[in-house]
Amino acid sequence: MTESSVHPALWPAPQASGSVDATVTVPGSKSVTNRALVLAALAAEPGWLRRPLRSRDTLLMAQALRSMGVGIEEGVGPDGSGEAWRVIPAGLHGPVTIDVGNAGTVMRFLPPVAALADGPIRFDGDPRSYERPLNGVIDALRVLGARIDDDGRGSLPMTVHGGGALDGGPVEIDASSSSQFVSSLLLSAPRFNQGVEVRHTGSRLPSMPHIRMTVDMLRTVGAQVDEPETGGEPNVWRVSPSALLGRDLTVEPDLSNAQPFLAAALVTGGRVTIPDWPLRTTQPGDALREIFTTMGGSCELTEHGLTFTGSGRIHGIDVDLGEVGELTPGIAAVAALADSPSTLSGVAHLRLHETDRLAALTKEINELGGQVTETADGLRIEPRPLHGGTFHTYDDHRMATAGSIIGLAVPGVEIENVATTAKTLPDFPQMWTRMLGV
Known part of the structure; x- marks a missing residue:
C-alpha cells in the first residue's frame, strides 16, 4: 500500500472571492x-x-x-x-x-x-x-x-x-x-x-x-x-x-447533490441556477427550496429550472430533518456560518450512514473552531468564528461537500480525500472550481 493511499491528498477548498453567479448542471439522481x-x-x-x-x-x-x-x-x-x-x-x-x-x-x-x-x-x-x-x-x-x-x-x-x-x-x-x-x-x-x-x-x-x-x-x-x-x-x-x-x-437531476451549489449562493450572497429542476418530484432535495429560503435566501422555480439567490446574511434554523436526513451535512455546514444558533433534529439514523455523520460533523466543525453539540437525534450548532484546518471526510461524500461549503467563507480549509465525492458526484472538484471561476 502506498503512502498516498494511506494519507489521501488534501484538497485546498477554494475560498469565494465574491458573490457567486453561476449556472450549474447537476448530474442525474x-x-x-x-x-x-x-x-x-x-x-x-x-x-x-x-x-x-x-x-x-x-x-x-x-x-x-x-x-x-x-x-x-x-x-x-x-x-x-x-x-x-x-x-x-x-x-x-x-x-x-x-x-x-x-x-x-x-x-x-x-x-x-x-x-x-x-x-x-x-x-x-x-x-x-x-x-x-x-x-x-x-x-x-x-x-x-x-x-x-x-x-x-x-x-x-x-x-x-x-x-x-x-x-x-x-x-x-x-x-x-x-x-x-x-x-x-x-x-x-x-x-x-x-x-x-x-x-x-x-x-x-x-x-x-x-x-x-x-x-x-x-x-x-x-x-x-x-x-x-x-x-x-x-x-x-x-x-x-x-x-x-x-x-x-x-432520470431527474440529483437535487441532494445540488445542495452545495445552492449553499454557495447562500454563503456568498450570490446566485446559482440549477437547470431542469423538476416542478414535481419525490426527491428529498426539493426541501432545500424551503430550508435555504428560511436560512436567508430566495428562490424562483420555473419550467427551465431553479434559481436561488442569497441575501448576504445566513440565519440559524430549527428544523426536523427526519424525512430528508441526507441534507443534514450541508445544512450543518451553512448553520456553522450563520448569525444565530441552529437545532437540527430527527436524524438519529445518520449514525448508521456512510459514517456516523452526527459524530463526524461535530468533530470536524469543532476542530475548525466551531461549537457543535450532539443531541439524542441531531445537532445543536452555535456559530463561532472559524479558522482553517483539515476537514476529514471518513470516506463520506456528503462530508466532503460540507467541508467545501465552509471553505467558501473560511480560508485555509483543506478537504481530506475529496475524491470520495465520486460515490455520487464524480466531477465535484471541477464543478466547484468552475462555479467559483477559479
Missing part, C-alpha cells in the same frame, strides 16, 4: 438511477434509462446486475438525444460475488433480486459496509422464503441462495434505521409469487420521500401498490404480483 436499474432488470421487456448517473454507486449497481445476467448497454437513446442505458432483462443466475462498495442502495436493494436468481449470490463490500445494518432485509427475506447465510451477523458479508422464485406474502420489519429496508422489498415484490405486504413495526420511519419515490417508480412500470399516502393502512405497503413493463425513463 443516484436514488432514481439505481431504483430504475432494478425495476428494468426485473421487467418483462427491455427498457431505456436516459441521463443516468455515472458514479461509483450506480456503476456498482449496473455491474452487479450484469454479473447476474442482465444486459445493460451504454450508448445514446433511440432518438440520439444523449447518454442512455438500454436494459435487457434475462434469467438471473449465480454463482457470482457482488461488490456493494459502501452503497446502501446496492447492499439493500439487490438481496431480494438475488433471491429470485438461480444459484448462490455472495455480497461483499468496503469495510464500512460490514457495519451498516442489513438485518431488516435479511430477516424479512427469510420470512418470505429465502435462504441466506450471514453467520448471524445481520450484516455483510453474506450469501443469498437464490431458488429462482420467492413465495412473498406478509412480513413485519423495523425500518427505523433505514427506509431502504422497505424500498428493497417493494422493488422486487411484483416478481414474488404472492407479492408482498410490508408492515413497519418500529419507531419513526426516516426518509419517507425515498419510499414515495419507490412507490411512484413502481407504478410507472405497471405495478399495483397500496400505500399509506393514498389512503392505505398506516405504515403498511402492499404490492401485487405482476409483470413489469419496460419503460423509457429520464
Whole structure:
C-alpha cells in the first residue's frame, strides 16, 4: 500500500472571492438511477434509462446486475438525444460475488433480486459496509422464503441462495434505521409469487420521500401498490404480483447533490441556477427550496429550472430533518456560518450512514473552531468564528461537500480525500472550481 493511499491528498477548498453567479448542471439522481436499474432488470421487456448517473454507486449497481445476467448497454437513446442505458432483462443466475462498495442502495436493494436468481449470490463490500445494518432485509427475506447465510451477523458479508422464485406474502420489519429496508422489498415484490405486504413495526420511519419515490417508480412500470399516502393502512405497503413493463425513463437531476451549489449562493450572497429542476418530484432535495429560503435566501422555480439567490446574511434554523436526513451535512455546514444558533433534529439514523455523520460533523466543525453539540437525534450548532484546518471526510461524500461549503467563507480549509465525492458526484472538484471561476 502506498503512502498516498494511506494519507489521501488534501484538497485546498477554494475560498469565494465574491458573490457567486453561476449556472450549474447537476448530474442525474443516484436514488432514481439505481431504483430504475432494478425495476428494468426485473421487467418483462427491455427498457431505456436516459441521463443516468455515472458514479461509483450506480456503476456498482449496473455491474452487479450484469454479473447476474442482465444486459445493460451504454450508448445514446433511440432518438440520439444523449447518454442512455438500454436494459435487457434475462434469467438471473449465480454463482457470482457482488461488490456493494459502501452503497446502501446496492447492499439493500439487490438481496431480494438475488433471491429470485438461480444459484448462490455472495455480497461483499468496503469495510464500512460490514457495519451498516442489513438485518431488516435479511430477516424479512427469510420470512418470505429465502435462504441466506450471514453467520448471524445481520450484516455483510453474506450469501443469498437464490431458488429462482420467492413465495412473498406478509412480513413485519423495523425500518427505523433505514427506509431502504422497505424500498428493497417493494422493488422486487411484483416478481414474488404472492407479492408482498410490508408492515413497519418500529419507531419513526426516516426518509419517507425515498419510499414515495419507490412507490411512484413502481407504478410507472405497471405495478399495483397500496400505500399509506393514498389512503392505505398506516405504515403498511402492499404490492401485487405482476409483470413489469419496460419503460423509457429520464432520470431527474440529483437535487441532494445540488445542495452545495445552492449553499454557495447562500454563503456568498450570490446566485446559482440549477437547470431542469423538476416542478414535481419525490426527491428529498426539493426541501432545500424551503430550508435555504428560511436560512436567508430566495428562490424562483420555473419550467427551465431553479434559481436561488442569497441575501448576504445566513440565519440559524430549527428544523426536523427526519424525512430528508441526507441534507443534514450541508445544512450543518451553512448553520456553522450563520448569525444565530441552529437545532437540527430527527436524524438519529445518520449514525448508521456512510459514517456516523452526527459524530463526524461535530468533530470536524469543532476542530475548525466551531461549537457543535450532539443531541439524542441531531445537532445543536452555535456559530463561532472559524479558522482553517483539515476537514476529514471518513470516506463520506456528503462530508466532503460540507467541508467545501465552509471553505467558501473560511480560508485555509483543506478537504481530506475529496475524491470520495465520486460515490455520487464524480466531477465535484471541477464543478466547484468552475462555479467559483477559479
